[in-house]
Amino acid sequence: xxxxxxxxxxxxxxxxxxxxxxxxxxxxxxxxxxxxxxxxxxxxxxxxxxxxxxxxxxxxxxxxxxxxxxxxxxxxxxxxxxxxxxxxxxxxxxxxxxx
Numbered sequence: 001x002x003x004x005x006x007x008x009x010x011x012x013x014x015x016x017x018x019x020x021x022x023x024x025x026x027x028x029x030x031x032x033x034x035x036x037x038x039x040x041x042x043x044x045x046x047x048x049x050x051x052x053x054x055x056x057x058x059x060x061x062x063x064x065x066x067x068x069x070x071x072x073x074x075x076x077x078x079x080x081x082x083x084x085x086x087x088x089x090x091x092x093x094x095x096x097x098x099x
Contacts, residue, residue, distance in 0.1 A: 006047040013040035025090050027079045031072065038068045 013036055020033030042061040049057025082088075 003047050003051055006043060010040045010044040010047065013043070027082070027090070031075050035068060035072070038064055
């Protein structure tokens with residue numbers, strides 16, 4: 001299969017994720033869209049790595065997955081805290097938690 005198709009798929013996934021971040025107001029959907037964007041970047045990294053014949057892109061994709069896993073843990077903890085105090089997962093309500 002032509003590697004250009006993987007780059008098209010990566011661009012499509014990134015566009016879907018970016019539009020979800022810009023349009024949606026629910027924090028859980030927002031985090032899923034950010035994860036979709038990170039996975040699109042990982043696909044592009046691995047594709048370019050395969051095109052150039054080295055493992056640098058695959059190593060970067062691995063570290064991106066580690067950072068994304070840590071981001072999900074911290075982000076979901078914040079979402080649960082906001083949901084318990086405000087009974088809503090909207091990002092508009094999160095701005096009301098200022099002291």
